[in-house]
Amino acid sequence: METDPLALDVLYLLLLASVVLCGVLGLALRRASRRRSVATPVDPYQGLLAPEADRTRRQHETQLTGMRAERDQALAANQHLHFQLTELRGSIEARIAAEVDGRLAAALEARVEAAVEARVAAVLEARVEAGVAARLAEASAQAPARFAPRGSDQVQEPPGAPPQSPAVPHQLPLGRDCAADSTVDGADLGPLIVRAASVRGPRQREDGEHRRDAVLLGLVTEIPTPTLLSVVAAGAPRGLWSQSAAQRACRSLAAQVGRYGERLGSVLDRGGDPDPRTATLPAGYAAARDEAEDGELAGLLRAAVRGVGRSVGFVARSEGGATSIGADAAVPETDAEAEVAFTALLSELGDRQRRRHVAFGLGDTCVLRLRNGVWETVFTGVPEARLPTDADELRWARFETRPIDLVAVCTAPVAELLLCDDLGGWFARRWAHGRPHLTEFFSDVNVRVRCSGGDRSVVCLWDFGEARRAPEPA
Incomplete structure (x- = not known):
C-alpha cells in the first residue's frame, strides 16, 4: 500500500506542532506555579492543626x-x-x-x-589724743578761777561751755514753805524713756530762798489706753506759799485727770491726727469761754483745771491763816501768795511709730521738741495766766512724735537754756541718745551756768517707737 508523501508531511507537521504546544503549555504552567509561590507567603503554621496553630x-x-x-x-x-x-x-x-x-x-x-x-582704731586714737589735749588745756585755763578764794573776782564760764560738776548749795533755804533743794525721778517704760528733775536756781541758793517748782510723773489708770501724765508746775517767784501750791497743783491735776479719765480716753481715741501747721501756735485755744465752741476735749481739760484752781486756792487760804474758804474770798493778796503756772502732757504708751500727745496748761511753761538736733517749740501757754484765778485761760494742743524724738516739758528758765544757741546744742548732744542715769540727768539740769530765770524744772521723754529699739541701760 503506498502512502501519500503529502499526507506524511502533514502528519509530521501536526506531530511537531503538538510537541511544541505541549512544551509551551509546560513552560507556562511552570511560570504560573512560580508566580503563585512568590505571591503567597509561607504560613509557618500551615503544617499544624488549627487549634495548635492558634495557641502557638x-x-x-x-x-x-x-x-x-x-x-x-x-x-x-x-x-x-x-x-x-x-x-x-x-x-x-x-x-x-x-x-x-x-x-x-x-x-x-x-x-x-x-x-x-x-x-x-586710728581715728579713735587720734580723737582721744585730741580730746585729752583739749581737756588738759581747758583745765589749765580754768584752774586759776576754780581754785581762787571765795569772794575774789572769778572768770565765769561762757553759757555754752560744758560744766565741770553740778552746782552744790552752800546754805539751806530760810522760807517757811521750804522743800528739798532738788528732786529727780524717772522710769523706763518700754519704748518711752522718761526723766524728771526740779532744781533750786542759782540765784535762789545765793539768796537763801526755797525752791518753788514741782514735777510729777504718773500713769493715768482711769484712761483705758495706757497713758503717761507729766506735769511741771512753777510757783510765783516771790510767793510765800508757792512751793506748796505747786505740789498741790501737780497732785490735784493727777486726781482731776483721773476723775475725767474715761471720757478723756474716748475723746483722745476719736481725735484726728494733729495739724503740722500748728507747730508753734497752740491748737484748740479759743478766745470764747463757751465749752461747746472749744470742743469736748477742751471742755474736759478746762473742767479738770478748774478743779485744780479750787484746790490751789484752798492752799492759799489755809496756809494764809483763814478758817474757811469763804472767809477771805475777797482778799486777792492771799491768792497771789500761791500763784502757779503749769504745763501737763498726756502721752500714749506702747510701741508706736507715731505717738500722740496732748499738751495743756497756762503760764510761761512750755513744751519743746528735739528733732534732728534742733529744738522747736510745740506748745506755749498764756504767759500772764496763773492758777487759782485764771483757769479759763487754758490752752491745749495736739502733736506727735516719731522715733528718736525728744520732748521736754519745762519751765521758762530751762526753756531759755535749751533755746540758747550754744548751750542748747550742748544739751542736744548730751540727750540725743536717751536713757541717762538719774544722777546724770540731774547733773545736766543742774549745770553750772547762769540764766535770767529761777528754779529749773523739766520732764524729758525719749520716744524710740518700739521697746526693742530703746538703748540698753549703761
Missing part, C-alpha cells in the same frame, strides 16, 4: 507584648535616671557656687573688718 500564635504574641513592655520600662527607667542625673548635676553645681560665694564673702568680710578696725 497567641504564645508568640504574648511574648512579643511582654518584650515590648520590658522595653518601655527600660526606656522609662533610663529617662528617669537621666532626669535624676541632671538634677544631681544642678544641685552639685549650686552647692559648689554657694560654697565658693560663701568663702569669697567671708574672706572679703574679714578683710573689710580688718581694714575698718584698723581705721577706727
Whole structure:
C-alpha cells in the first residue's frame, strides 16, 4: 500500500506542532506555579492543626507584648535616671557656687573688718589724743578761777561751755514753805524713756530762798489706753506759799485727770491726727469761754483745771491763816501768795511709730521738741495766766512724735537754756541718745551756768517707737 508523501508531511507537521504546544503549555504552567509561590507567603503554621496553630500564635504574641513592655520600662527607667542625673548635676553645681560665694564673702568680710578696725582704731586714737589735749588745756585755763578764794573776782564760764560738776548749795533755804533743794525721778517704760528733775536756781541758793517748782510723773489708770501724765508746775517767784501750791497743783491735776479719765480716753481715741501747721501756735485755744465752741476735749481739760484752781486756792487760804474758804474770798493778796503756772502732757504708751500727745496748761511753761538736733517749740501757754484765778485761760494742743524724738516739758528758765544757741546744742548732744542715769540727768539740769530765770524744772521723754529699739541701760 503506498502512502501519500503529502499526507506524511502533514502528519509530521501536526506531530511537531503538538510537541511544541505541549512544551509551551509546560513552560507556562511552570511560570504560573512560580508566580503563585512568590505571591503567597509561607504560613509557618500551615503544617499544624488549627487549634495548635492558634495557641502557638497567641504564645508568640504574648511574648512579643511582654518584650515590648520590658522595653518601655527600660526606656522609662533610663529617662528617669537621666532626669535624676541632671538634677544631681544642678544641685552639685549650686552647692559648689554657694560654697565658693560663701568663702569669697567671708574672706572679703574679714578683710573689710580688718581694714575698718584698723581705721577706727586710728581715728579713735587720734580723737582721744585730741580730746585729752583739749581737756588738759581747758583745765589749765580754768584752774586759776576754780581754785581762787571765795569772794575774789572769778572768770565765769561762757553759757555754752560744758560744766565741770553740778552746782552744790552752800546754805539751806530760810522760807517757811521750804522743800528739798532738788528732786529727780524717772522710769523706763518700754519704748518711752522718761526723766524728771526740779532744781533750786542759782540765784535762789545765793539768796537763801526755797525752791518753788514741782514735777510729777504718773500713769493715768482711769484712761483705758495706757497713758503717761507729766506735769511741771512753777510757783510765783516771790510767793510765800508757792512751793506748796505747786505740789498741790501737780497732785490735784493727777486726781482731776483721773476723775475725767474715761471720757478723756474716748475723746483722745476719736481725735484726728494733729495739724503740722500748728507747730508753734497752740491748737484748740479759743478766745470764747463757751465749752461747746472749744470742743469736748477742751471742755474736759478746762473742767479738770478748774478743779485744780479750787484746790490751789484752798492752799492759799489755809496756809494764809483763814478758817474757811469763804472767809477771805475777797482778799486777792492771799491768792497771789500761791500763784502757779503749769504745763501737763498726756502721752500714749506702747510701741508706736507715731505717738500722740496732748499738751495743756497756762503760764510761761512750755513744751519743746528735739528733732534732728534742733529744738522747736510745740506748745506755749498764756504767759500772764496763773492758777487759782485764771483757769479759763487754758490752752491745749495736739502733736506727735516719731522715733528718736525728744520732748521736754519745762519751765521758762530751762526753756531759755535749751533755746540758747550754744548751750542748747550742748544739751542736744548730751540727750540725743536717751536713757541717762538719774544722777546724770540731774547733773545736766543742774549745770553750772547762769540764766535770767529761777528754779529749773523739766520732764524729758525719749520716744524710740518700739521697746526693742530703746538703748540698753549703761
